[in-house]
Amino acid sequence: MQIDYIGSLPLIVIWLALGAIGIVIQAFVRDNTRLVFGYYVATLGLTGLAAIVLSGHKGASFGGMITLGGYANYFDALFCGAGIMALLAARPYLQKEESEVDEFYTMLVSSVAGMMLMAHASNLVVLFVGIELMSISFYVMAGFFRTSTKSVEAALKYFLLGCFATGFLVYGMSLIYGGTGSLAYGDIARTVVTQQLTYPTLFVVGTTLLVIGLSFKIAAFPFHQWAPDVYEGAPTAVTAFMSTAGKAAAFSAFVAVFVALLPAGWTSEIAQNQQIVIAVIAAATMLLGNITAVVQSNVKRMLAYSSVAHAGYMLMGILAGPSLGTDGMNGHHAIVFYATSYLFMQMGAFVVVGILERRDGGFLNIDDYAGLHHRHPVLAALMAVFMFSLAGIPPFAGFFGKYMLFAAAIERGFTWLAIVGVVSSVISAWFYLGLIVKMYFQDAKDSGHEAPAGLAGFTLAVSVVGVVFFGLFPQLLINIFRSW
Amino acid sequence: MELQPLLFLVFALGAVISAVSTVTRKNPVSSAMSLVAHFFMLAGLYLTLEAQFVAAVQVLVYAGAIMVLVVFVIMLLNLGNEQALTENRGLRSTLATLIGAVFAVQIILVTVAEPTGANALPSRAVEIGTTESIGQSLFTQYLFPFEAISLLLLAALIGSVVLAKRHMK
Numbered sequence: 001m002q003i004d005y006i007g008s009l010p011l012i013v014i015w016l017a018l019g020a021i022g023i024v025i026q027a028f029v030r031d032n033t034r035l036v037f038g039y040y041v042a043t044l045g046l047t048g049l050a051a052i053v054l055s056g057h058k059g060a061s062f063g064g065m066i067t068l069g070g071y072a073n074y075f076d077a078l079f080c081g082a083g084i085m086a087l088l089a090a091r092p093y094l095q096k097e098e099s100e101v102d103e104f105y106t107m108l109v110s111s112v113a114g115m116m117l118m119a120h121a122s123n124l125v126v127l128f129v130g131i132e133l134m135s136i137s138f139y140v141m142a143g144f145f146r147t148s149t150k151s152v153e154a155a156l157k158y159f160l161l162g163c164f165a166t167g168f169l170v171y172g173m174s175l176i177y178g179g180t181g182s183l184a185y186g187d188i189a190r191t192v193v194t195q196q197l198t199y200p201t202l203f204v205v206g207t208t209l210l211v212i213g214l215s216f217k218i219a220a221f222p223f224h225q226w227a228p229d230v231y232e233g234a235p236t237a238v239t240a241f242m243s244t245a246g247k248a249a250a251f252s253a254f255v256a257v258f259v260a261l262l263p264a265g266w267t268s269e270i271a272q273n274q275q276i277v278i279a280v281i282a283a284a285t286m287l288l289g290n291i292t293a294v295v296q297s298n299v300k301r302m303l304a305y306s307s308v309a310h311a312g313y314m315l316m317g318i319l320a321g322p323s324l325g326t327d328g329m330n331g332h333h334a335i336v337f338y339a340t341s342y343l344f345m346q347m348g349a350f351v352v353v354g355i356l357e358r359r360d361g362g363f364l365n366i367d368d369y370a371g372l373h374h375r376h377p378v379l380a381a382l383m384a385v386f387m388f389s390l391a392g393i394p395p396f397a398g399f400f401g402k403y404m405l406f407a408a409a410i411e412r413g414f415t416w417l418a419i420v421g422v423v424s425s426v427i428s429a430w431f432y433l434g435l436i437v438k439m440y441f442q443d444a445k446d447s448g449h450e451a452p453a454g455l456a457g458f459t460l461a462v463s464v465v466g467v468v469f470f471g472l473f474p475q476l477l478i479n480i481f482r483s484w
Numbered sequence: 485m486e487l488q489p490l491l492f493l494v495f496a497l498g499a500v501i502s503a504v505s506t507v508t509r510k511n512p513v514s515s516a517m518s519l520v521a522h523f524f525m526l527a528g529l530y531l532t533l534e535a536q537f538v539a540a541v542q543v544l545v546y547a548g549a550i551m552v553l554v555v556f557v558i559m560l561l562n563l564g565n566e567q568a569l570t571e572n573r574g575l576r577s578t579l580a581t582l583i584g585a586v587f588a589v590q591i592i593l594v595t596v597a598e599p600t601g602a603n604a605l606p607s608r609a610v611e612i613g614t615t616e617s618i619g620q621s622l623f624t625q626y627l628f629p630f631e632a633i634s635l636l637l638l639a640a641l642i643g644s645v646v647l648a649k650r651h652m653k
Contacts, residue, residue, distance in 0.1 A: 001624055019635050062628035103646045110639040117632060129632045133639055140643030155647075205590065 004061040007068035010051040010076050011120065014113045017043040018106070026102055033091075036102035040109045041087055047116075048080030064184055066120040070484040074336070075119035075252045079245055082343055083112040085459040086241035089351045092454035093237040096359060097145065104144060108241065111137030115249035119256075124173045124183040127253055131169065131217065134249060135162050138242050142234040148361070154233025161216070161226040169213030175206030176261075185260035193263050207261050207274060214257070217250035218311040221285040228292075231304035236357055239300065240350030243307045248339040251314055255332050258318055278319055279417055285312030286424040294431050298364055299353050302431055306390060307346060309428060313405050314338050316417060320408035329411050333481040334404035340477065341397030341470050345389040348463030352383045356451050363449070369435060371444030376451060380439045382460055389467045391432035392425050397470040404474075491532050499525035512558045516551065523547040535613040 005012070022039065029035055051073040058069035066072075086108060094100040110133060117130025139162060143155025177183050179202035180191040197203050212223065219227035231239045262271045289309025296302040317338065320331025356363050356372075356379065373380035389396035402425065406418040453460065470477060502522035509515035523546040530539035611617055622630050 015635060019638055063625055065628040103642055106642055125629045129629050129636055133636045136640050136643060140646060143647055
């Protein structure tokens with residue numbers, strides 16, 4: 001078996017840092033959260049750096065279990081960057097809540113390790129282990145405020161429904177194995193292309209179950225029920241991370257799996273039915289997420305429903321698939337671009353919410369944000385930028401992401417879906433811009449409170465730079481995508 | 485006379501009957517005991533599929549360790565009030581029955597429409613299920629996921645300690 005140690009370096013670095021060195025440090029250096037925090041920031045920085053340096057180093061490793069370079073390394077860097085941003089935002093938040101424990105940082109980094117596995121996987125077994133590693137870390141992080149009923153409820157709900165989703169996932173994988181005789185993406189694609197499926201029915205049922213399992217992870221309709229409760233109940237710093245990086249990871253796996261399951265795009269006979277199902281899921285997710293978000297009074301809940309809607313937008317890219325010609329809009333590239341810009345804008349929005357949140361869990365209602373720009377002009381301005389970007393208003397990154405997704409869908413003949421997308425975007429403008437109107441054009445009810453940003457200010461700076469920069473120069477990212 | 489289909493029939497019937505008995509028993513202890521029987525039937529099914537190692541692990545882990553936990557929980561919680569546990573036959577259970585029926589029909593369709601290839605089993609099937617061959621593939625072909633699972637277990641371990649510890653500091 002061939003092992004490409006150099007190419008696998010990002011994974012090896014984070015595994016060693018987490019499983020060997022980090023544990024020893026935490027065992028011997030007690031109650032030194034600052035050291036552990038710094039250590040894990042450095043770990044993620046080093047891992048991300050290795051991923052960027054080695055992005056041209058393509059190939060497979062560990063007997064074809066993982067792919068290296070290009071796509072996977074891009075996501076490595078994205079997850080590590082998101083992890084650093086989340087760590088920086090989490091430290092002041094946890095200190096404010098007086099529950100800073102160094103194991104929190106361990107769980108966050110182990111979830112990043114899981115996401116990296118998902119992006120690198122070229123075998124369903126590796127994908128499964130990655131999804132579980134990420135999810136288990138998320139369950140624990142969601143319930144990190146053990147004395148808060150909401151946090152515990154969120155963790156339990158997430159855990160139970162997550163286990164349910166895992167059941168679908170594994171059952172789907174086993175049926176795909178039964179239908180094709182292999183778990184490796186490459187072998188599955190080859191079997192499908194040459195139409196040598198032993199049992200086509202098993203394959204179709206397996207694919208459906210796999211799609212259901214992954215839909216749970218991206219919180220798409222009708223498997224989104226957990227998202228609002230979990231995102232609201234979990235500590236805000238955790239929500240900021242799992243609603244962005246977690247979703248990006250699930251989509252990285254979604255894309256890779258679909259390249260394997262439908263190697264000929266949507267042209268094959270098997271694919272036709274799946275296509276309609278996914279189109280309906282995407283349309284329902286967009287509409288339902290945005291319409292429900294309109295009536296929310298809690299900011300975290302509103303953002304949770306909007307994150308459901310954004311999963312619907314990204315599903316359009318799955319439908320469009322890779323481009324037909326060289327000039328065409330590539331649906332998968334559109335997803336990666338959208339996931340990147342979504343990460344910056346959604347994380348920024350949640351971090352602002354986390355900074356403003358009071359120790360007693362107050363200041364989470366949308367009405368609390370009235371007149372915010374008098375008391376916290378910088379935070380209000382940043383929140384406005386994130387809201388504009390989430391609503392898809394140029395020149396921010398959210399606009400180009402949406403444009404690419406809609407264009408890709410239209411190119412593949414899904415004009416009706418693009419129309420649904422535009423309509424739901426208009427609906428979403430209602431609550432995104434509504435928050436801005438509240439912050440700038442309404443009077444404050446109370447005198448307000450201090451909200452120091454601390455290290456989270458760095459996260460906000462990176463988020464706002466990302467949202468503006470990729471909005472102005474989307475071509476920079478697209479050129480990277482084209483090199484894969 | 486083929487022995488395998490006969491054995492399959494015995495174990496499969498036993499598995500279904502014990503599974504139904506698990507969910508219909510009113511007494512939690514007899515329900516747990518039905519589950520033990522179910523696990524043994526599954527182990528038998530694995531044996532007929534030439535998966536000796538999985539069968540042994542099934543008995544050791546599920547019928548042994550996990551069932552001890554279940555029985556302990558029943559004992560500690562002292563589930564005396566059986567009335568509280570009985571579920572009313574509402575919309576939910578009807579829906580569940582319907583979905584279950586769909587799955588059952590699906591299984592029948594799959595097996596009837598496409599004759600199961602009994603010849604699909606490779607000739608050296610008996611060796612595939614041994615501990616030795618499983619160990620070999622774990623440390624060669626599946627080395628990467630095998631190592632990755634160690635990290636998964638570590639994360640689960642740390643997580644459960646974090647959530648269950650009495651005092652955080």
